[in-house]
Amino acid sequence: xxxxxxxxxxxxxxxxxxxxxxxxxxxxxxxxxxxxxxxxxxxxxxxxxxxxxxxxxxxxxxxxxxxxxxxxxxxxxxxxxxxxxxxxxxxxxxxxxxxxxxxxxxxxxxxxxxxxxxxxxxxxxxxxxxxxxxxxxxxxxxxxxxxxxxxxxxxxxxxxxxxxxxxxxxxxxxxxxxxxxxxxxxxxxxxxxxxxxxxxxxxxxxxxxxxxxxxxxxxxxxxxxxxxxxxxxxxxxxxxxxxxxxxxxxxxxxxxxxxxxxxxxxxxxxxxxxxxxxxxxxxxxxxxxxxxxxxxxxxxxxxxxxxxxxxxxxxxxxxxxxxxxxxxxxxxxxxxxxxxxxxxxxxxx
Numbered sequence: 001x002x003x004x005x006x007x008x009x010x011x012x013x014x015x016x017x018x019x020x021x022x023x024x025x026x027x028x029x030x031x032x033x034x035x036x037x038x039x040x041x042x043x044x045x046x047x048x049x050x051x052x053x054x055x056x057x058x059x060x061x062x063x064x065x066x067x068x069x070x071x072x073x074x075x076x077x078x079x080x081x082x083x084x085x086x087x088x089x090x091x092x093x094x095x096x097x098x099x100x101x102x103x104x105x106x107x108x109x110x111x112x113x114x115x116x117x118x119x120x121x122x123x124x125x126x127x128x129x130x131x132x133x134x135x136x137x138x139x140x141x142x143x144x145x146x147x148x149x150x151x152x153x154x155x156x157x158x159x160x161x162x163x164x165x166x167x168x169x170x171x172x173x174x175x176x177x178x179x180x181x182x183x184x185x186x187x188x189x190x191x192x193x194x195x196x197x198x199x200x201x202x203x204x205x206x207x208x209x210x211x212x213x214x215x216x217x218x219x220x221x222x223x224x225x226x227x228x229x230x231x232x233x234x235x236x237x238x239x240x241x242x243x244x245x246x247x248x249x250x251x252x253x254x255x256x257x258x259x260x261x262x263x264x265x266x267x268x269x270x271x272x273x274x275x276x277x278x279x280x281x282x283x284x285x286x287x288x289x290x291x292x293x294x295x296x297x298x299x300x301x302x303x304x305x306x307x308x309x310x311x312x313x314x315x316x317x318x319x320x321x322x323x324x325x326x327x328x329x330x331x332x333x334x335x336x337x338x339x340x341x342x343x344x345x346x347x348x349x
Contacts, residue, residue, distance in 0.1 A: 055170070056124055062171050064151035065126040067138040067195045068274060068323055071301050077117035077135040077157070084160045090132045094304050097133065097189040101165030102182045103141065105173035106158075115156035122169070129156035129167035133189055140200065141166065142186040143176040150175050151190070151200065196307050196321075198272050274321025275328035277335065278344040279306075281316045288315035299338050302331075318346060 072078065078090045091097065111123045117135040121127070133139065137154040152172050159167040166187055173179050190200050279295060282288040288308045295317070296303035305319040319335070322328040325345060332343040 059124060059171050059174050062124070062126060062175070065138060065153040066323075067151060067153075067190050067200060068272070068321055069192050069195055069305050070136050071304055072134040073301075081157070083131075083157070086160065088131050088157075091134050094134075094192045095189075096191055098187060099165050100184065100186050102163045103166045103168055103173070103176075103178060103185040104159055104161070104164055104182050105168040105170060105178060107170040117155050119155050121156065124171045125169055126150060126152050126172050126175075127155050127169045128152040128172060129158035130154045130165070130187075131157060131160065138190040138195065138200075139166075140188045140190065141168065141172065141176065142188075143178060144184060144186060146177055148176050192304055196272050272321045273348050274323055275325050276318040276320035276346040276348060277322070277328050277332045278316055278318045278346050279335065279341055281314045283314065285310065285315050288317050292317045295339065299335065302335065305331075321348065 072092055072094060074092045078092050080087065080089045082088070106129070107123045110121050113121050115121050115127075116129070128139065128141065130137070130139070133154045135155060135157075138151060139154055140149055140151055142149045150172050152168065156167070159165075164182065166185065168176070168178065170179075176185070178185070194200050280288070280291050282291065285308075288310070292306050292308055296306055302319055306317065307319075308315055308317050310316065319331065320328065322331060325347070328345045332345060335341055335343050
């Protein structure tokens with residue numbers, strides 16, 4: 001009250017006017033819940049950020065991200081957005097992508113905050129931010145100065161500085177020896193086929209992979225019950241459940257269709273480790289190909305996860321891999337509701 005008492009009349013009028021403008025500004029603020037395109041935050045450069053006070057020991061030994069197939073969902077973190085006066089259109093298809101440019105890293109300033117796709121940023125995990133790659137994605141990052149490579153999971157947006165192509169987590173930058181600042185790198189996105197095949201594991205020689213894919217005695221296979229309409233195939237080609245031993249679901253590494261058939265139905269060279277949802281088993285590759293195509297057309301979210309594996313006896317259509325049995329069972333439930341199938345969970349070790 002004393003402060004208002006010492007004001008002269010002109011000053012009091014100015015104060016009242018300023019207060020009125022302030023109220024007007026508040027009234028123009030958008031209401032909560034207004035639907036706006038997401039604007040990703042610019043990741044900080046290394047000189048404005050830093051490591052945590054007590055980083056975990058042996059960060060150089062942190063394993064790379066383990067690639068797995070995660071469906072690309074349009075919208076959300078993958079819809080067009082603007083940042084720092086520039087428009088970005090994220091990639092929403094499973095396609096090869098590579099580029100060269102500068103890498104930076106971000107650390108404690110954003111540690112524990114939400115990433116662009118809603119996850120919690122962990123500066124000590126093997127992750128990275130990219131302006132347009134699908135969220136999530138997996139990519140190989142190489143430091144040409146020393147030949148070091150890492151596999152990271154792309155789960156954030158950024159950087160938004162000219163010439164920079166990727167913002168690395170603190171752990172990823174440490175493993176690449178890039179903590180001193182911005183430096184050139186080479187980036188290569190891992191496609192679903194590469195993840196299924198496991199050929200992103202450069203520590204495993206081609207000879208080893210070919211040996212593991214060599215013909216073996218035909219393993220038993222489990223199968224889903226014959227599908228109900230609208231997904232249908234010739235009944236004579238479907239292997240009924242009763243004709244297959246129950247232990248077939250534990251077969252660890254089926255031979256790829258590509259190694260025994262000249263025209264495989266979208267087959268991968270090897271099945272990646274993890275849990276797979278088996279939708280059907282067929283005696284002929286044409287039946288598996290038709291079934292896979294129709295399932296993909298009926299259930300779009302499942303299409304990029306589908307692959308066909310075969311041996312001398314059967315061609316099995318499966319979706320995956322999933323990191324846990326619970327994830328696979330959840331997907332199997334969605335398939336059962338959508339198509340009326342009864343999937344089988346298969347673990348690859």
